[in-house]
Amino acid sequence: MGAMQVKKNPYVEAWVAGRETLEERFRFTPRNIRTALLFGVLVPYGIYLLVAHDMAESKSTDRPEWKHLKREFPGVPVRSADSAQHS
Amino acid sequence: MLWSFFHDSLLIWINNFPLLGCIIIIFIPRNQLVLIRFFSLIISSLTFLITIYLWILFDESYFYFQFVISKKILNFELIQYFLGVDGISLFFIILTSLLIFVCFLLNWNANEEYNKEFLILFFMIESLLLNAFSTIDLLLFYIFFEGVLIPIFTIIGIFGSRTRKIRASYQFFLYTLLGSLLILIAILLIYFETGTTNINFLYNVDFYERKQLLLWLAFFASFAVKVPMIPFHIWLPEAHAEAPTSGSIILAGILLKLGGYGFLRFSLPLFPYASFYYSPLIYTLSIIxxxxxxxxxxxQVDLKKIVAYSSIAHIGYVILGIFSFNVQGLEGSLLLILGHGFVSSALFLCVGVLYDRYKTRILKYYSGLTTFIPLFAVLLFFFTLANIGLPGTSNFIGEFIILIGLIQTSVIATIFSTSGIILSASYCLWFYNRLIFGNLKENYFKFLQDISKKEFMALIPLVILTLIMGLYPNIFLHSIHITILRLLTHII
Structure with a gap:
């Protein structure tokens, strides 16, 4: 099957090699730092807050209640079931 | 007499049959490569048949571990060769033996570089994985879990395809080892607190809440690297890109499942409070x-990296299902683990078919293959659709049941994770479109050849299993249902 080997294009090979060694050329520029903070910190933290709030308020819905879940998640303010009902 | 001996120690036979294969191959001269491959195929097919026999004997209504075997290895209470199977481990065992058989079939008339040592390493992996999935002792699990590192490290480092293979193998080794050191400390802490590492006993131990939080993190560090979850995933695309086709099949098909198995077997039942406590964190990482x-x-432009990254996305669903803490989520995650084992292995096999012929995995070279290699195009289309999660295929059932389970736990997480279905359709169809349709780039190719009989025979079992699981998943669900209920009694 070796006879079927593709005729390689040096430009494509160089382009792919460049993509594979991206970490060697990476520099922390202001733009990169902004992007890293946005997608590495802010977006995950936003998702975390949304998910944790959703799970913490699950008692006010008809979703099953878990004996182990004390509805206290790091960084998320606790809202008790009573206050949820009053509000 | 002999039959009852075989029957009573079935798990020992299954787990150590590959080692018998190792011993046989060691004594066959290196130049008798056909004979070596013949024996490898026979031993691996026999192992697979015995695991099917195990499934036939498996009692679906039994609550606890079955085929339990306990052998004292040393004059030391801590280390006992303690084996057993339940609904969770049963299909991991069958999947392992099936994929190893497929790998041997694939290597039937491969290059001479895939020689005696290569096959011995595969038998070692098979034996270690089968032991890891069937042991019911925490310390033994750790030993087998870590033991798998050595042959895989060697396979990537020696039998890899390019110069970056050394870097990839070290990356894989260091990532996994670093995570696993914490689990060893956790196991020792558990042993000194409870006096045992037997899971049957540990399931009845209620760890103090703060201790659970710490121990859970130690287990998480190890399993999250193995699964892998973002941000512990860097090693995976590198390892896949550098490993030979069979290595990628084992990596994607079984090795990544060790992490999911670890979560199901240890993290959830041993530390239920911590599992609930950290569930928003897990959901966040899985959604990400x-x-x-x-x-x-x-x-991505590398064919193997496309399949590798799509594996990370699919495993995100598995983890969401595991941490949804209900029957649907847990059963769905097990089905998706199995389904992903068939589909991703088949996709790596398809990529391997192209690489074996044309010695490149760069997408830029390929286009319009359907005109010249139609059978390959059809099979790849089937597995691409299965990877998307088309109804009637295994991944659809897994993802669908997971989402049913997940919506009972978190609506927000369900909304975020469903976006993955659209994204998977985008990348899979784009990948297929760029590879198969369009005009053939004739300046790169001398001539093309469709898949061989051997490659077809390796792919067909995966096609059948993907369809069976997609059309009638109850075959699998019946066997895992009772075990999942038992698992939930430990959690809720």
Whole structure:
């Protein structure tokens, strides 16, 4: 099957090699730092807050209640079931 | 007499049959490569048949571990060769033996570089994985879990395809080892607190809440690297890109499942409080894995990296299912683990078919293959659709049941994770379109050849299993249902 080997294009090979060694050329520029903070910190933290709030308020819905879940998640303010009902 | 001996120690036979294969191959001269491959295929097919026999004997209504075997290895209470199977481990065992058989079939008339040592390493992996999935002792699990590192490290480092293979193998080794050191400390802490590492006893131990939080993190560090979850995933695309086709099949098909198995077997039942406590964190990491990995897949140009990143996205669903703490989520995650084992292995096999012929995995060279290799195009289309999660295929059932389970736990997480379905359709169809349709780039190719009988025979079992699981998943669900209920009694 070796006879079927593709005729390689040096430009494509160089382009792919460049993509594979991206970490060697990476520099922390202001733009990169902004992007890293946005997608590495802010977006995950936003998702975390949304998910944790959703799970913490699950008692006010008809979703099953878990004996182990004390509805206290790091960084998320606790809202008790009573206050949820009053509000 | 002999039959009852075989029957009573079935798990020992299954787990150590591959070692018998190792011993046989060691004594066959190196130049008798056909004979070596013949014996490998026979031994691996026999192992697979015995695991099917195990499934036939498996009692679906029994609550606890079955085929339990306990052998004292040393004059030391801590280490006992303690084996057993339940609904969770049963299909991991069958999947392992099936994929190893497929790998041997694939290597039937491969290059001479895939020689005696290569096959011995595969038998070692098989034996270690089978032991890891069937042991019911925490310390033994750790030993087998870590033991798998050595043959895989060697396979990537020696039998890899390019110069970056050394870097990839070290990356894989260091990532996994670093995570695993914490689990060893946790196991020792558990042993000194409870006096045992037997899971049957440990399931009845109620760890103090603060201790659970710490121990859970130690287990998480190890399993999250193995799964892998973002941000512990860097080693995976590198390892896949450098490993030979069979290595990628084992990596994607079984090795990544060790992490999911670890969560199901240890993290959830041993530390239920901590599992609930950390569930928003796990959900966040899984959602990030699904979305970011899918977006990363869209901009890959290496065929193997496309499949590798899509695996990370799919495993995100598995983890969401495991941490949804209900029957649907847990059963769905097990089905998706199995389904992903068939589909991703088949996709790696398809990529391997192209690489064996044309010695490149760069997408830029390929286009318009359907005109010249139609059978390959049809099979690849089937597995691409299965990877998307088309109804009637295994991944659809898994993902669908997971989402049913997940919506009972978190609506927000369900909304985020469903975006992954659209993204997976985008990258899979784009990948297929660029590879198969369009005009053939004739300046790169001398001539093309469709898949061989051997490759077809390796792919067909995976096609059948993907369809069976997609059309009638109850075959699998019946066997895992009772075990999942038992698992839930430990959690809720």
């Amino acid at each position: 894995a699904i979305i970011y990995a899918s977006l990363t897949t869209l901009r």
